[in-house]
Amino acid sequence: MSSARTPWWAWAWPVLGWAVLLIAPFAGSGGLVSAAAGAALIATVFAAVYHAEVVAHRTGEPFGTLVLAVAVTVIEVALIVSVIVGAPADNAGLARDTVFAAVMIVCNGIVGLCLLWGSARHREQGFQIQGASAALAVLAALTILTLVLPNAAVSAPGPAFSTSQLIFAGVVSLVLYGSFVFVQTMRHRDYFLPVGLDDEEAHAPPPTNTTALVSFGLLLVALVAIVGLAKSLTPTVEAGIDWLGVPKAVVGIVIAALVLLPESLAAVRAARANRLQTSLNLTLGSALASIGLTIPAVAVVSIVLQQPLALGLAPKDQILLGLTLIVGVVTLGTGRTTVLQGIIHLVIFAVFLFFAVVP
Numbered sequence: 001m002s003s004a005r006t007p008w009w010a011w012a013w014p015v016l017g018w019a020v021l022l023i024a025p026f027a028g029s030g031g032l033v034s035a036a037a038g039a040a041l042i043a044t045v046f047a048a049v050y051h052a053e054v055v056a057h058r059t060g061e062p063f064g065t066l067v068l069a070v071a072v073t074v075i076e077v078a079l080i081v082s083v084i085v086g087a088p089a090d091n092a093g094l095a096r097d098t099v100f101a102a103v104m105i106v107c108n109g110i111v112g113l114c115l116l117w118g119s120a121r122h123r124e125q126g127f128q129i130q131g132a133s134a135a136l137a138v139l140a141a142l143t144i145l146t147l148v149l150p151n152a153a154v155s156a157p158g159p160a161f162s163t164s165q166l167i168f169a170g171v172v173s174l175v176l177y178g179s180f181v182f183v184q185t186m187r188h189r190d191y192f193l194p195v196g197l198d199d200e201e202a203h204a205p206p207p208t209n210t211t212a213l214v215s216f217g218l219l220l221v222a223l224v225a226i227v228g229l230a231k232s233l234t235p236t237v238e239a240g241i242d243w244l245g246v247p248k249a250v251v252g253i254v255i256a257a258l259v260l261l262p263e264s265l266a267a268v269r270a271a272r273a274n275r276l277q278t279s280l281n282l283t284l285g286s287a288l289a290s291i292g293l294t295i296p297a298v299a300v301v302s303i304v305l306q307q308p309l310a311l312g313l314a315p316k317d318q319i320l321l322g323l324t325l326i327v328g329v330v331t332l333g334t335g336r337t338t339v340l341q342g343i344i345h346l347v348i349f350a351v352f353l354f355f356a357v358v359p
Contacts, residue, residue: 006054006211006214006215006218007050009043009046009047010047010050010051010215010218011047011218013040013043013044013046013047013222014044014047014048014218014221014222014225016040016043016044017040017041017043017044017222017225017226017228017229018221018225018228019040020036020037020040020229021037021040021225021228021229021232024036024037024232034233034236037229037232037233038229038233040225040229041226041229041230041233041258042261044222044225044226044229045222045226045261045262045265046265047218047222048219048222048223048226048262049262049265049266049269050215051215051216051218051219051222052067052071052215052219052262052266053266053269054207054211054212054215055067055212055215055216055219056266056278057206057207058206058207058209058211058212059212066181066184066185066281066285067216067219070289070293071219071220071223072223072259072260072262072263072286072289073286073289073290073293073294074293075223075224075226075227075259076098076102076227076255076256076259076290076294077293077294077297077298078227079227079230079231079255079259080094080095080098080255080294080297080298081297081298081301092307092308092309092310093159093248093249093252093310094251094252094255095294095295095298095309095311096147096159096252096310096311096312096313097248097249097251097252097253098252098253098255098256098294099146099147099252099256099290099291099294099295100147100252100313100317100321101249101252101253101255101256101257101356102256102259102260102286102287102290102291103139103143103287103290103291103321103324104320104321104324104348104349104352105253105256105257105260105264105349106260106263106283106284106286106287106290107139107283107284107287107324107328107345108324108345108346108348108349108352109264109345109346109349110260110263110264110267110268110283111279111280111283111284111328111331111342111345112341112342112343112344112345112346112347112348112349113264113268113271113342113346114267114268114270114271114276114279114280114283114342115271115276115331115337115338115339115341115342115345116339116342116343116346117268117271117272117342118271118272118274118276118279118337118342119337119338119339119341119342120339121272121274122274123338124336124337124338125271125274125276125336125337126276126277126335126336127276127277127280127332127335127337128190128191128192128193128277128335129332129333129334129335130188130191131184131188131191131192131277131280131281132280132284132332133332133333134180134183134184134188134191135180135280135284135285135288136284136325136328136329136332138176138177138179138180138288139284139287139288139291139325139328140325141176142173142176142177142288142291142292142295143291143321143325145169145172145173146169146173146291146295146311147291147311147312147313147317147318147321148312148313148318148321149169149312150165150310150311150312151312151313151318153165158310158312159310159311159312159313160308160309160310160311160312161309161311163303166299166302166303166309167299167303169295169299169311170295170296170299170300171296173291173292173293173295173296174292174293174296176292177288177289177291177292177293178292180288180292184281184285192277192281193277194275194277194278223262226258226259226261226262227259230255230258230259233258234251234255237251237254238251241254246356246357247356247357247359249356250356250357253353253356256290260286263282263283263286266282267279267282267283270282276337280332295311316355316359320348320351320352320355323348324348327344327345327348331344331345
């Protein structure tokens with residue numbers, strides 16, 4: 001990204017998103033309104049990706065990718081909490097379903113696509129083993145402690161923690177994620193810096209401070225518009241899921257997919273430009289942020305509002321989670337990737353989607 005003027009669509013599309021968002025309550029909930037909201041959502045996502053890349057280029061790795069991961073996760077938390085508050089009894093497992101879907105989308109769907117596309121174009125791609133290993137270690141701890149352990153705890157019935165256990169799980173999640181961010185940005189920042197960076201975009205002059213600040217502001221505007229549009233589309237999605245007769249957990253997959261669109265596009269674009277380290281920083285970082293920030297937030301909401309919160313995964317999902325972690329360790333354990341690793345992750349992702357619809 002250079003210091004050139006911001007293209008017109010980078011600010012026009014977020015404005016369009018906000019316009020649709022403000023008009024929708026008065027226009028009703030017809031198919032035309034939903035179609036307009038969907039189109040505005042996709043356009044705003046592309047604008048968010050542009051602004052995120054401007055900020056990332058100005059701040060450098062790994063701070064730039066951290067900005068997008070945290071910003072998107074904050075929006076995800078707000079969306080989950082708003083849906084849960086609207087219908088607490090019907091959405092007790094929404095946070096679990098969305099977080100698990102985010103992990104599977106990131107660690108299998110996005111990572112698999114990045115590895116496949118990048119390796120198909122560049123044959124092999126390299127990255128920092130130390131950074132990937134650190135991220136996977138924290139991811140394994142977070143997922144097992146928050147999504148599997150509730151099934152084994154006996155203080156509360158069902159796949160849930162008691163109040164004290166929920167508080168402890170929230171604190172542990174924050175400690176693990178905070179420790180990872182400290183290592184990523186300060187203590188061992190070199191573990192997350194790109195290797196063999198030789199593409200033209202990497203050597204382009206960084207944008208000015210003014211351009212970066214404008215893009216940061218427009219990024220926040222775009223992200224808020226994205227979550228607003230996604231929330232407005234949620235009733236339509238739920239009605240479609242009921243009409244199709246598929247499980248309620250699919251709502252969590254749709255929410256996670258919508259929220260992760262900006263990161264997905266940015267990660268795939270980086271892999272295509274032979275910047276796999278940037279892709280992994282984005283993908284693994286967003287998976288960690290999704291759990292490390294979402295679980296404490298929904299825990300606070302559950303305790304304060306005394307609303308039910310189911311966190312434990314079903315046996316089928318636990319198997320897929322375990323397989324994802326094992327394959328992730330093997331895939332990212334050599335520092336080099338080929339198309340085979342990408343295909344394996346995409347197959348696991350396809351299995352996740354199929355058994356979510358046909359459990």
